[in-house]
Amino acid sequence: MKTRITALLLTLTFLAGIGYVAWSRFSSFHNRNYLVGIVNPNKGSAEIVRGFMEGLSSFGFQEGDNVIYTKCEQEDQIEAALHDMVARKMSLIFTATTPATQKTMKAIAGGNIPAVFAIHDPVESGIIKSLSEPGGDLTGVQICGSVPKTLEWLLALVPGIKRVYVPICFDTKAASQSLASLRQAARSLGVTILEGEVRSEEELDAALASMPEDADAVILLHSMLISTHADKIAQAALLRKLPTAAAIEKCSEGVLVSYCPDLYRIGRQASRLAAQVLRGASPADVPSETAEFFLGINLNTADKLGLKIANDILLQADEIIR
Numbered sequence: 001m002k003t004r005i006t007a008l009l010l011t012l013t014f015l016a017g018i019g020y021v022a023w024s025r026f027s028s029f030h031n032r033n034y035l036v037g038i039v040n041p042n043k044g045s046a047e048i049v050r051g052f053m054e055g056l057s058s059f060g061f062q063e064g065d066n067v068i069y070t071k072c073e074q075e076d077q078i079e080a081a082l083h084d085m086v087a088r089k090m091s092l093i094f095t096a097t098t099p100a101t102q103k104t105m106k107a108i109a110g111g112n113i114p115a116v117f118a119i120h121d122p123v124e125s126g127i128i129k130s131l132s133e134p135g136g137d138l139t140g141v142q143i144c145g146s147v148p149k150t151l152e153w154l155l156a157l158v159p160g161i162k163r164v165y166v167p168i169c170f171d172t173k174a175a176s177q178s179l180a181s182l183r184q185a186a187r188s189l190g191v192t193i194l195e196g197e198v199r200s201e202e203e204l205d206a207a208l209a210s211m212p213e214d215a216d217a218v219i220l221l222h223s224m225l226i227s228t229h230a231d232k233i234a235q236a237a238l239l240r241k242l243p244t245a246a247a248i249e250k251c252s253e254g255v256l257v258s259y260c261p262d263l264y265r266i267g268r269q270a271s272r273l274a275a276q277v278l279r280g281a282s283p284a285d286v287p288s289e290t291a292e293f294f295l296g297i298n299l300n301t302a303d304k305l306g307l308k309i310a311n312d313i314l315l316q317a318d319e320i321i322r
Contacts, residue, residue: 034067034278037085039104040096041075042172044227044248048096048118051267052274059275075099075224082107092116092278094270097224098125098173101138108137114283116274118266120144120174120222122288131288139283141270142290143261147178147221147247148185150259153295154217154245155189156313157257157302165194165215165242167207167226167233174222178247182221204229208236220246220255230255234301243305251296251321256305261291294318 036056040049049071053063061067070090072081078100085093086107093108093115095101101117105127108115117127117140128134131142155161164186170176179195186193194212198204204225211218218237220226226233227248234254237244246258269289276286296319302309314320 032066034061034091035088036067036069037090037093038069038071039078039100040073041100042097042224042227045096045263047263048267051264052094052271055268055271056274078103092274101127105138114277116140116270118270121177125173128288134288135284137283139273139286139288141266142288146260146293147181150245150247151185153257153259157309158243161216163192163194163214163216165211165218167196167198167204168221169198169223169225171224178221218242218244220248220250222248238304241305251298254301256298256301258296259293262294266291
């Protein structure tokens with residue numbers, strides 16, 4: 001009898017120990033205040049931040065409960081904001097745009113602050129070694145890859161296009177990367193690219209007012225300036241009866257067709273990686289991921305252009321705006 005009682009007591013003690021450890025970890029997770037910095041100077045991609053914050057909340061990291069956010073949304077304030085975030089020993093920093101990520105990588109070098117990004121091409125930009133083995137203090141979501149298919153969808157909707165006007169601002173590495181990808185795709189498809197570099201909103205207005213007369217369509221690529229003023233570009237093209245396509249999510253702003261990642265879903269995807277890091281995983285060991293692409297078609301714009309979109313194409317669309 002004594003032996004049985006002793007065994008029972010030992011078992012209860014063991015189970016209590018497990019319960020205490022589990023409760024300690026649970027309590028530590030929910031009682032700790034996580035400081036999360038967000039650096040996104042691109043006003044045209046605000047949905048990424050919303051997706052990221054709501055995603056973290058679904059993983060138990062809730063603002064006002066155990067998370068305190070600090071945001072920087074102004075390009076000219078990034079360095080000062082990062083200096084403050086490092087001094088405050090952020091639990092994690094989330095970045096959007098390649099320039100912001102490069103500055104973050106420099107700011108956190110040699111420290112113990114991890115970062116998660118959502119940018120165009122992190123490998124080509126020198127942010128990580130590879131998607132499968134990021135190395136260093138950063139991991140995240142790669143957005144590139146949709147540009148060639150964007151051009152293909154434009155040609156599928158409007159056959160016969162030969163000259164495409166591309167307003168472009170090189171305000172992020174993604175702009176030059178996506179333009180290079182478009183040039184290559186255009187060569188293989190027999191399309192001429194008419195490039196119009198702009199450096200400000202005023203220059204963009206002037207460029208849109210004097211678009212090449214022989215342009216058959218307009219394409220929007222990855223750029224903070226272009227993304228922020230997508231609605232203006234779509235409207236200017238519509239006045240010229242030119243179809244528009246975008247490798248960024250802009251169908252809701254009047255662009256005819258887009259083939260790109262969903263900004264909100266990118267943020268949610270990044271939040272899943274961030275949750276792993278906040279729970280103790282090293283960014284070096286959390287593989288980076290590639291965003292999934294979606295096809296969007298704006299039928300309102302198609303109607304204004306007098307275009308009839310074939311049913312077999314509409315059936316392939318992930319989003320149709322009526």
